[in-house]
Amino acid sequence: MTQTPHVVVLGGGIIGVTSAYHLARSGCRVTLVERQDAAGMETSFANGGLVTPSMSAPWASPGLPRMLLKYLGREGSPFLVRPSALPGLMSWGLAFLAQCTETSWRRNMETTLRLCQYSREALGDLVDEVGIRYDANDNGTLHLFRDELSMQSTKRSSEIIGKLGVRYRVLDADGCAELEPALGPQIKQISGGIHYPGDEAGDAHKFTQELARFCAANGVDFRYGESVQRIEVDNGAVCAIVTDKERLQADTCLIALGNQSAALVKPLGVRLPIYPVKGYSLTFPVGGWNGAPAVPFVDDGRKMGIVRMGDRVRVAGTAEFTGYDKTLSAKRIENLRAFFFSLFPDYPHREDGEAWTGLRPTTPEGVPYLGQTPVQGLYLNTGHGHLGWTMSCGSAKVITDIITGKDPAIDLAGMLLQDR
Ligand SMILES: Cc1cc2nc3c(=O)[nH]c(=O)nc-3n(C[C@H](O)[C@H](O)[C@H](O)COP(=O)(O)OP(=O)(O)OC[C@H]3O[C@@H](n4cnc5c(N)ncnc54)[C@H](O)[C@@H]3O)c2cc1C
Known part of the structure; x- marks a missing residue:
């Protein structure tokens, strides 16, 4: 019998919160750690609001x-x-x-578009399901x-x-x-x-906060006001997350820390430009x-x-x-x-x-990092650049499929760490 994974999501911006939603929806137990006192307070706070494939x-x-x-x-x-x-x-x-x-520009555009279009559909499905309002x-x-x-x-x-x-x-x-x-x-x-x-367009901050409220009411454990200090690894596998307040035992951890992602995974030998x-x-x-x-x-x-x-x-x-x-x-x-x-x-x-x-x-390519790292149990959903709101719901679905062992619905070529 397969066990339901417990996933610790690091970061409560639009990327972390949409990931928490899809992980919880697919049956995972989810804890989300965010250093601010609420969701969506950093880059997801007052962006342009455009959802633009x-x-x-x-x-x-x-x-x-x-x-x-x-x-x-x-x-x-x-x-x-x-x-x-x-x-x-x-x-x-x-x-x-x-x-x-010219070649890279075209390839990166096609990769980004694949994710943006999938995400646009995923946003519509999420809104139908949850019924949140975000202007x-x-x-x-x-x-x-x-x-x-x-x-x-x-x-x-x-x-x-x-x-x-x-x-x-x-x-x-x-x-x-x-x-x-x-x-x-x-x-x-x-x-x-x-x-x-x-x-389409809408307020990413309102969306993030409304979705976080929905997730909290549906079992996601939010640890606001906690700053992640390091990720502990034993034998090549994640074993704990250390914050300024506690040590959370975990074997599955998702990095959704926006601009702080690279610094947190660097000591583990994972390089994210x-x-x-x-x-x-x-x-x-x-x-x-x-x-x-x-x-x-x-x-x-x-x-x-x-x-x-x-x-x-x-x-x-x-x-x-x-x-x-x-x-x-x-x-x-x-x-x-x-x-x-x-x-x-x-x-x-x-x-x-x-x-x-x-x-x-x-990222240099304008394409986010999605998927597994060489550290067992350590996953990435980060580096969304100028299109994080646009790509959020699709990225969250993709990473949930990867973590729960399903085949993602889109081709991930160009998005995985091993491809770059
Ligand atoms: C001016 C501007 C306009 C934009 N316009 C658009 C647009 O129109 N459409 C679009 O699609 N995108 C747009 N974007 C891009 C989009 O806003 C970002 O891609 C997106 O917000 C990134 O989300 P995120 O969750 O990765 O990062 P963030 O929202 O920054 O979330 C990361 C979270 O991690 C937390 N964190 C960091 N370090 C720690 C730690 N050590 N411990 C605990 N928590 C930690 C932070 O507090 C933060 O809440 C725009 C961005 C800007 C700046």
Whole structure:
């Protein structure tokens, strides 16, 4: 008779909590350890909210190295490498640059898309089953272009992902305004767009907290306010998790620690190249604003998005390489504000807006680590970069299948530790 495994999930962000849900649902006993006092308080707190298979193209792309050089130290750029970060960026940076070839870009995009599409379906199933509310927005996403050049470069990735099953529609400026009348007054700034009706959006933080509550009510044991110090291994197999408060005996442990994952597994000989790429968001109240948009927007060139979430609108994005520093840069926030007001100059609460910054746990390939490590009983679900919300539910299902000895429903090539 096979025994129900007891799995200790480390990390209570969107990845840890969705994993806990699927593990518990498949009959495992689950304990989740999280250093904060609640779920979803770090990178999953105020992200862009986009659930976008349409954004499966990885950051590491053939044109990027030249762009990074051009943007070096420039505060207004979508990608900002701070010169002070360069020494700590060396080995990850070289691995990232090695992925900037046409072949790797295409392969990584296909791998990411596989997981994103599976995840999109898994999110729908989870919501049907649990019935949680998270300010979901199912209007798809509209990728907006201000010049023909950026439209052409994004059309290339749409054609590739289109062939792999992602629905999209190319629109001229009038078509964009027809889809989203809020754009009407600024339509002269826009040369066209691509609408992806299968994308969605919603508040990842609300989702994480609601799901954590559901899990707690259904038997998952949450240990909040406990910081994991180390994982103990005996004879090549996990035997305990040591926190600042206790020693938990465990033979199965899932790493979902976002940016802290690499440091925790390094002493066990597991090397995870995950870099904390900083991003920002600014959340505004709708508060009686009649011109508020309903359709989420993405500007691929600026690496920014604008998303309506219930009675709020969030602007988020940009990528900054500056190590683990979470200082809010006034200039970077100003970039988001300027982007928002350029499209919606009539927004009435201009002085408001809640600023936030978070660190995306990013791998060179843009593909997360899923599956078993060489340490028996030690599993990974981490490194989801700029698409953690999008890939969360699918990743959780995959890792649950692996831990419980079932065959995952998708091909995992490119996601496993042994493939990289
Ligand atoms: C500005 C910005 C915009 C984004 N927009 C989008 C978007 O639109 N769509 C999308 O799909 N993704 C987006 N992302 C990415 C997404 O937010 C992340 O990929 C995702 O939140 C990562 O989830 P996680 O659970 O791995 O990490 P986290 O949410 O950081 O969770 C890890 C958890 O581990 C805990 N932890 C760490 N160390 C320890 C320890 N020693 N002991 C105990 N607990 C510990 C932390 O407290 C944390 O709660 C965005 C990110 C940023 C920064």
